[in-house]
Amino acid sequence: xxxxxxxxxxxxxxxxxxxxxxxxxxxxxxxxxxxxxxxxxxxxxxxxxxxxxxxxxxxxxxxxxxxxxxxxxxxxxxxxxxxxxxxxxxxxxxxxxxxxxxxxxxxxxxxxxxxxxxxxxxxxxxxxxxxxxxxxxxxxxxxxxxxxxxxxxxxxxxxxxxxxxxxxxxxxxxxxxxxxxxxxxxxxxxxxxxxxxxxxxxxxxxxxxxxxxxxxxxxxxxxxxxxxxxxxxxxxxxxxxxxxxxxxxxxxxxxxxxxxxxxxxxxxxxxxxxxxxxxxxxxxxxxxxxxxxxxxxxxx
Amino acid sequence: xxxxxxxxxxxxxxxxxxxxxxxxxxxxxxxxxxxxxxxxxxxxxxxxxxxxxxxxxxxxxxxxxxxxxxxxxxxxxxxxxxxxxxxxxxxxxxxxxxxxxxxxxxxxxxxxxxxxxxxxxxxxxxxxxxxxxxxxxxxxxxxxxxxxxxxxxxxxxxxxxxxxxxxxxxxxxxxxxxxxxxxxxxxxxxxxxxxxxxxxxxxxxxxxxxxxxxxxxxxxxxxxxxxxxxxxxxxxxxxxxxxxxxxxxxxxxxxxxxxxxxxxxxxxxxxxxxxxxxx
Ligand SMILES: Nc1ncnc2c1ncn2[C@@H]1O[C@H](COP(=O)(O)OP(=O)(O)O)[C@@H](O)[C@H]1O
Ligand SMILES: [Mg+2]
Numbered sequence: 001x002x003x004x005x006x007x008x009x010x011x012x013x014x015x016x017x018x019x020x021x022x023x024x025x026x027x028x029x030x031x032x033x034x035x036x037x038x039x040x041x042x043x044x045x046x047x048x049x050x051x052x053x054x055x056x057x058x059x060x061x062x063x064x065x066x067x068x069x070x071x072x073x074x075x076x077x078x079x080x081x082x083x084x085x086x087x088x089x090x091x092x093x094x095x096x097x098x099x100x101x102x103x104x105x106x107x108x109x110x111x112x113x114x115x116x117x118x119x120x121x122x123x124x125x126x127x128x129x130x131x132x133x134x135x136x137x138x139x140x141x142x143x144x145x146x147x148x149x150x151x152x153x154x155x156x157x158x159x160x161x162x163x164x165x166x167x168x169x170x171x172x173x174x175x176x177x178x179x180x181x182x183x184x185x186x187x188x189x190x191x192x193x194x195x196x197x198x199x200x201x202x203x204x205x206x207x208x209x210x211x212x213x214x215x216x217x218x219x220x221x222x223x224x225x226x227x228x229x230x231x232x233x234x235x236x237x238x239x240x241x242x243x244x245x246x247x248x249x250x251x252x253x254x255x256x257x258x259x260x261x262x263x264x265x266x267x268x269x270x271x272x273x274x275x276x277x278x279x280x281x282x283x284x285x286x287x288x289x290x291x292x293x294x295x296x297x298x299x300x
Numbered sequence: 301x302x303x304x305x306x307x308x309x310x311x312x313x314x315x316x317x318x319x320x321x322x323x324x325x326x327x328x329x330x331x332x333x334x335x336x337x338x339x340x341x342x343x344x345x346x347x348x349x350x351x352x353x354x355x356x357x358x359x360x361x362x363x364x365x366x367x368x369x370x371x372x373x374x375x376x377x378x379x380x381x382x383x384x385x386x387x388x389x390x391x392x393x394x395x396x397x398x399x400x401x402x403x404x405x406x407x408x409x410x411x412x413x414x415x416x417x418x419x420x421x422x423x424x425x426x427x428x429x430x431x432x433x434x435x436x437x438x439x440x441x442x443x444x445x446x447x448x449x450x451x452x453x454x455x456x457x458x459x460x461x462x463x464x465x466x467x468x469x470x471x472x473x474x475x476x477x478x479x480x481x482x483x484x485x486x487x488x489x490x491x492x493x494x495x496x497x498x499x500x501x502x503x504x505x506x507x508x509x510x511x512x513x514x515x516x517x518x519x520x521x522x523x524x525x526x527x528x529x530x531x532x533x534x535x536x537x538x539x540x541x542x543x544x545x546x547x548x549x550x551x552x553x554x555x556x557x558x559x560x561x562x563x564x565x566x567x568x569x570x571x572x573x574x575x576x577x578x579x
Contacts (some may be wrong), residue, residue: 120410
């Protein structure tokens with residue numbers, strides 16, 4: 001089931017100004033249906049997270065939006081154009097940070113950021129960009145010699161130096177240590193404050209919670225939940241769960257009236273000492289809700 | 301709806317191409333493998349062969365005198381260098397760039413495809429010119445090879461080199477789609493060029509090859525490049541050492557031109573910005 005939370009009034013915009021609009025997107029690899037009718041609406045100025053486990057179809061989705069991959073079906077509009085047909089002028093308005101990069105080993109940070117700026121009509125100042133991603137001390141270092149986290153920040157520098165209206169970040173912080181991740185989050189927030197629309201894929205719930213105005217949870221190529229990170233899954237998913245154990249095993253039941261349920265269990269499932277074995281009452285955390293969304297079969 | 305047309309114009313192709321050229325040349329010169337196996341290799345071979353065989357000049361038929369070994373060997377090394385710095389270098393680096401994501405990253409930007417290729421052209425020209433200057437300098441100053449003095453010969457030198465390098469470059473772009481990964485690229489491309497070197501008569505006198513092998517070699521541009529270069533650097537009497545007994549400039553132009561056109565068509569049709577398995 002898809003839970004829809006309306007866009008906050010301030011950012012609600014007419015359809016023609018949406019940054020991204022996707023309807024019924026389908027993509028198959030061989031016999032594997034990677035995207036199975038995916039819908040997305042991303043408004044200008046928001047940070048939108050596409051959240052989901054590995055293999056959910058996040059990269060396939062953003063690479064179709066970026067114009068790299070073809071689609072088997074569905075409608076896609078990115079900044080008002082079909083990515084499969086759009087040209088140079090359209091690409092000048094995008095910033096793309098791909099999921100993995102192993103290239104550029106022999107050039108220096110400064111050289112490649114300056115060169116990339118020259119591809120765009122109205123680039124940012126390369127110095128400021130290098131500063132903003134925290135690589136000022138590495139400007140003369142060859143890319144080969146950067147650490148994983150520094151390389152990722154360079155990817156971001158190259159993604160934003162063209163002053164994009166819309167920035168795609170595909171798993172930007174995978175492999176970061178916690179401090180680097182927090183610095184990166186600050187960078188994303190400052191870009192958002194500068195007016196850049198940001199589409200970010202991640203399999204980290206905390207990243208979506210920390211950054212995103214809205215998030216879509218994707219599983220098996222479909223959006224299974226949509227909303228602000230705190231409200232993902234809707235009220236129902238936050239219903240308390242009562243757990244207990246008896247001779248037949250461990251039980252878990254959702255109820256809006258946990259107190260009444262515990263009272264009932266005292267009468268029917270308590271041992272000679274009056275205790276119900278393994279009794280607990282929990283209100284699902286955001287994490288639990290998310291795990292429930294991506295593994296619906298698992299009882300929790 | 302009319303939007304305010306404040307969007308600045310996209311940079312011109314040539315200005316992006318200039319930036320790409322700077323990146324390409326720097327990348328090439330910083331890659332030690334490329335410098336050794338593309339730029340220096342023909343000079344190295346010239347030095348080794350001229351040192352080992354330098355005492356045995358090659359007799360021209362009919363008592364027309366002799367040609368020093370280094371002088372006979374130089375045209376083959378110039379031809380080899382041109383093929384290495386166009387075909388081998390592009391086939392390997394583009395395969396690697398496709399595999400490691402350089403091309404995909406570039407494709408995500410508004411940089412035009414033409415600027416990428418012009419950057420490659422600038423790199424190939426830089427390397428080829430450097431290489432030939434090195435070869436000529438070593439041959440002339442170390443091994444006393446006399447360089448041509450007539451404008452005619454230098455004109456032949458220029459068009460054979462230009463046509464051969466251009467054909468090699470476009471074929472390199474096409475061949476870059478053959479290796480299945482960046483890691484295998486050098487292993488796939490290098491033997492092709494090595495075999496070509498052997499059957500195109502750049503290491504031995506052409507008339508020492510079995511004729512069927514020589515005919516196989518004559519299908520490919522390297523043999524014609526070498527043939528054309530011999531017509532520049534050897535005395536006219538050396539024609540008699542050639543299987544056809546003549547310099548065949550017309551045929552050289554036709555074969556090299558045909559490879560240029562075929563390579564261009566194939567290269568443009570097969571060029572991909574991404575790996576085969578990339579969605
Ligand atoms: N190029 C490809 N060829 C074949 N299958 C692919 C390809 N890319 C992705 N897939 C498959 O499609 C599914 C979605 O992949 P992907 O979009 O990369 O997911 P995510 O980015 O969410 O991890 C996975 O099952 C993956 O194995
Ligand atoms: Mg992915």
